Amino acid sequence: LQTIEKEVDWNLEIGAITRRCCEISAPSPLFTRIKDYPGGRIFGNPLAKWSRVALAMEMAADTLPVDIIREYMQRRKNPVKPVLVSDGPCKEVKHIGDDINLLDFPAPFIHHGDGGRYLSTWHFMVNKDPDSGWVNWGMYRQMIHDEKTLGSILIPSQDGPSIYYKYEARDKPMEFAxxxxxxxxxxxxxxxxxxxxxxxVDIAGAIRKEPVELVQCETVDLMVPAHAEIIIEGIVMPHERKEEGPFGEYTGYSAGGRAPRPVFHVQAITHRKDPILTMSNMGTPLDDWDIVSSVGFSADFTHELQQKGFPIRDVAYVVPQCSVHLVVVSTKVPYAGIAKQIASAIWSTKGGLTTPYVVVCNDDVDPTNLDMVIHAITTKCHPNNGITKIPNTVGHALLAFSDPHETIHNIGQWCLIDCTWPTDWPKEHIPTRMSFEVNYPKEMQEKVLNNWGKYGFKE
Ligand SMILES: Cc1cc2nc3c(=O)[nH]c(=O)nc-3n(C[C@H](O)[C@H](O)[C@H](O)COP(=O)(O)O)c2cc1C
Ligand SMILES: [Mn+2]
Structure with a gap:
């Protein structure tokens, strides 16, 4: 943590500082003097480093990403229900009705070229499925339109947005927090x-090893974490749209363009005394998204593939270099076609919808080792037979490679990069890896290692 007492401007300066912090792996900044906002505070890049996730999970700060993911998977197996409380810090100050002004918060103008000031970039939206009463949490950016309304991109394949479109089909407003x-x-x-x-909320309880405390909202029938900094409550009307975006996105580009999107009408704001506005700064790796999606997607895909009985070794949503759009699975290959089967299983999950590239390797490849993965792709993937393209699948408006038509219609494109040796090749046709570990007899390896210093090498 780096407390910044020098006055900073909410207009681009906080954005530029948080972006540079991501790129040079600097401490998370806590801004305590913000131009035009006496008393206002902003906390940037909450989980943009692996050490912060480790600390949040009460593990040693230097825990390796692959061990964080394994611990996460382990804890995920035992969901912990939330507990309901009658009051909490998020209720210290209440603004309802006419008393609401979103511009009271020092929402930063984050990237040059953004469509506006984004108030919600490290938060989540709570909403309820009208059929089952099930409640979703999802982080979807929110831009300030004016004192009382926000805008967001609601991508139909996402859970929270899909709930909104159900209300809309019934011509009903949707409550949100x-x-x-x-x-x-x-x-x-x-x-x-x-x-x-x-x-x-149950999974958060599992990872925390402690239930989340939830408290009732003031004006909508939803529960929110009692210890949050700021709660914004309101409704989204069916069919209402207002121009929103673009925004500097997780892909590392400005994305989504400016387009008419749903409008969030705010009915109440409650917050702590002197709340801290949390923010992330999406852009080129690493940022908070790279880390949280590495953990979450790797864990979800592993869970899915293990449930289906695939003989996998490890799954990496390209940990820890940069986790956008590519997953690497290393597996045993007991029969022909397993790579296609694994890719299909991944694409059938929620996370698979935003994972256009699936790389499948034999189990001698450590999927968290990018050098090994690139070596496998460039040497083992047959440029003609090894690549399977699935055209015109599910996509979304933020994918940088999409053409204009695909962007508007949420059309995706998927690609399997199969780096496993074909099972129908004669054994003698499969090349042997020429590496110290694989190629040389164990006795020779030991001899060389034992004599390493004697040869004159320092390391
Ligand atoms: C800072 C940040 C902003 C995000 N903004 C959006 C967004 O505007 N729209 C979106 O669909 N996903 C966004 N995401 C990704 C979603 O949070 C993620 O896909 C999550 O799985 C959504 O929850 P759901 O699976 O319950 O729909 C964002 C992620 C981060 C870290
Ligand atoms: Mn969800």
Whole structure:
């Protein structure tokens, strides 16, 4: 943590500082003097480093990403129900009705070229399925339109948005609550594609090893974490749209363009005394998304593939270099076609919808080792037979490679990069890896290692 007492401008300066912090792996900044906002505070890049996730999970700060993911998977197996409380810090100050002004918060203008000031970039939206009463948590950016309304991109394949479109089909308004400054684990889980019908709050409880305390909202029939910094409550009307975007996105580009999108009407704001506005700065790696999606997607895909009985070794949503759009699975290959089967299983999950590239390797490849993965792709993937393209699948408006038509219609494109040796090749046709570990007899390896210093090498 780096407390910044020098006055900073909400207009681009906070954005530029938080972006640079991501890129040079600097401490998370806490801004305590913000131009035009006496007393206002902003906390940036909450989980943009692996050490912060480790600390949030009460593990040693230097825990390796692969061990964080394994621990996460382990804890995820035992969901912990929330407990309901009657009051909490998020209720210290209440603004209802005419007393609401979103511009009272120092929402930063984050990237040059953004469509406006984004108030919600480290938060989650709570909403309820009208059929089952199930409640979803999901992090979806929110831009300030004016004192009392926000705008957001509601991508239909996402859980929270799909609920909105159900209300809209019935011509009904939808209640929402935005939770800004939740505990770090609840924020992380709200970014994970846990799937429709699964309670993010129970998974957050599992990872925290302690239930989340929930408190009733003032004006909508929803519960929110009692310890959050700021709660925004209101409704989204059916069919109403207002121009929103673009926004500097997780893909590392400005994305989504400016388009008519749903409008969030605010009815109440409650917050702590002197609340801290939390924010992330999406852009080129690493940022908070790279970390939280590495943890969440890797865990979800592993869970899915293990459930289906695939003989996998490890799954990495490209940990820890940058986790956008590519998953690597290393597996045993007991029969022909397993790579296609694994890719199909991944694409059938919620997270698979935003994972256009699936790389499948034999189990001698450590999927968290990018050098090995690139070596496998360039040497083992047959440029003609090894690549399977699935055209015109599910996509969304933020994918940088999409053409204009695909962007508007949420059309995706998927690609399997199969780096496993074909099972129908004669054994003698399969090349042997020429590496110290694989190629040389064990005795020779030991001899060389034992004599390493004697040869004159320092390391
Ligand atoms: C800072 C940040 C902003 C995000 N904004 C959006 C967004 O505007 N729209 C969206 O569909 N997903 C967004 N995401 C990704 C979702 O949080 C993620 O896909 C999550 O799985 C959604 O929850 P759901 O699976 O319950 O729909 C964002 C993630 C982060 C970290
Ligand atoms: Mn969900």
């Amino acid at each position: 935005t939770v800004i400054g939740p505990d770090p684990i609840s924020a992380l889980v709200s970014c994970n594609p846990v799937g429709f019908g699964v309670n993010e």
